[in-house]
Amino acid sequence: MSDSDKPLFTHHEHALDKEYHVCPECGSELSIKHGKSGTFLGCVSYPNCQYTRAVVEHERVEDKLLPGSECPLCGHVLAVKQGRYGMFIGCSNFPACHHIEQEPQEIIENVVCPSCNKGSLQEKTSRFGKKFYSCDAYPKCKFVVNHEPVEGCCEKCHFPLLLKRNMAAGIKYQCADKKCSYMQKLL
Known part of the structure; x- marks a missing residue:
């Protein structure tokens, strides 16, 4: 028998595979399910049986x-x-x-929150590792932007905050007001 004729898995490995797809609580089959926390194995007899198990054991x-x-x-x-x-x-x-x-939060110097005019904007990191900037008066003020805030005023709508953007043509400043989003080259 050549290597190409041999089965990819032995019968023993398939038996173990089947054993892991049987619910230990009720004996029903387990199937792959998707939830807000990710993929998991769950009993097909749900809601009568609520057994679940992670697909990958960490x-x-x-x-x-x-x-x-x-x-x-x-x-x-x-x-x-x-x-x-x-x-x-x-x-x-x-x-x-x-x-x-x-972790100590870095407060952006001289940048007052344009929404509440009381708090300062500070750099934070999301659970996915991305940086964002929000008001330190949270939860009273929910102002948040994704790009680095810079003190300044929009030339078009006079919104009191600009965002520093690294564009292909160089650094530009964008109005932080989502309704305007005007781009200007200099402060």
Whole structure:
């Protein structure tokens, strides 16, 4: 028998594959389902059986204590933990204490929020790793832009904020008002 005539998988591997597609709670078949948190295996007898399992098992990392650190709320030691959006530093006394260390947010100098005229705009990072700029008075003010804000006034509509844009033709400044979006070359 040549290599091309051999089956790709042995009978034993197919038996194991079938075993993982049987619900351990009710014995029904498992099927691939899609939800807001991603793809998973779920029992076809849903809603009578609510068994689910991740398609890919991720390795769980144990919390690692940070000696010499102290939670500012309760005084317990801080730990490196694994969460839904990746690694973070939080209190080892969870769930009694919910303290999480936050990265310092960079406040953009001299840029006042044009929406509330009270807060300052600060740089933040989304859970997908993209930068955006929002008012530090959130949740009272929900002003947000995706490009770096610059103090200035739009030549066309006189909106009090411009966005710095790196275009193929060089740096241009765009009006931050979504209704206008006028592009100008100089401040």
